[in-house]
Amino acid sequence: MSAAVPLATPRSLWRRERFLLLRRASQLGVLALFLLGPWAGVWVVKGNLASSLTLGVLPLTDPFVLAQTLLAGHAPGATALIGAAVVLLFYGLVAGRAYCAWVCPVNAVTDGAAWLRRRLRLTGGRAPSRQLRWWLLGAVLAASALTGHAVWEAVNPVTLTQRAVIFGGGLAWAALGAVFAFDLLAAPRGWCGHVCPMGAAYALIGSKPLLRVAATHSSRCNDCGDCYAVCPEPLVLVAPLKGKDGAGPVVTARECTSCGRCVDVCSTDVLRFTHRFDRQRD
Incomplete structure (x- = not known):
């Protein structure tokens, strides 16, 4: 190891887990807002994660659900269209694929499975091609057009999670x-x-958002591999960390969920949240 690369230093629990804790608080907070109505009669948010109205003023509509609805031949109301525009603007311009890490309740389930795999040191299994999700995206939209129904909503784990928490089943x-x-x-x-x-x-919607993670202090990297171990999309880190093919320090790949786990676990503080135009590197 080069003497110029710092050794790992002890850090507080907050420094090691801050973005994980904030994400869990965000996910639980979103679910709690939906639960207040049916459980306590306090209707801060009406609807579900597919389409909702907050405080009777702010509509939010999942663009993927809206696309299925339109292709199925159904005419959405103005409120649904406005809600989709709000979501598109927020994730398209600011947050990227952050919905997957900060809102989606299924993320906690998949994070739990990844944590248990590491604890049990499981190495078996083989993931399908990363292109599968793109084929499924096209297939879902085509099936909605053919059947006249938003077909993914019948099996969508996000929708099913919310139903399970509120109604059981x-x-x-x-x-x-x-x-x-x-x-x-x-x-x-x-x-x-x-x-x-x-x-x-959401990767398509937020392909060029403002909020990004960057390997600003890549000279500090000691090649421990901790960031790759926890990242749900580890391939997005390679180019920024290593400057491969002249790449800058910012993680620009649309697959990044901005979960912040790489920032949490990096013991030499190589990574940080910044904006997509930040070219600083040392």
């Missing part, structure tokens, strides 16, 4: 168990990184 919990088992035993980081068409949709 064995089928919904079984779907979540299947996703967990798939990631744990069959395909490491398989669901979010290789299968989910909703994740593919």
Whole structure:
């Protein structure tokens, strides 16, 4: 190891887990807002993660669901269109694929499977091609057009999770168990990184957002590999960390979910959150 590369130093729990804790707080907070209505009669948010109205003023509509609805031949209301525009602007201009890491409740399930794989040191399984999610995205849209229904919503683990938490139901919990088992035993980081068409949709929506992770202090990297171990899309880190083919320090790949786990686990503080135009590197 070069003497110029710093050794790992002890860090507090907050420094090691801050973005993970913030993401869990965000995911639980979103679910709590939806639960306040049916459980406590306090209707801060009405609807679900596919389409909602906050405080009777702010509509939010999932663009992927809206696309299925339009292709199915149904005319959405003005509120749904405005809600989709709000979501498109936020994730398209600012947050990228952050929905997958900071809002989607299934993320906690897949993160749990990845954590257990590391703890059990499981190395088996083979993830399908990363192109599968793009094929599924196209297939879902085509099937919606052919059947006249938003077909993904019938099996969408995100929708099923919300139904399971609010209303219960064995089928919904079984779907979540299947996703967990798939990631744990069959395909490491398989669901979010290789299968989910909703994740593919948000990758398209947020292909050039302002918020990005950057390997600003890449000279400090000691090649420990911790960031690759926790990243749900580890391929996005290679070029920024190594400056491959003249790449800058910013993670520009649309697959990045801005989860911040690479920032959390980096013991030499190589990585940080910044904006996509930040070219600083040392």
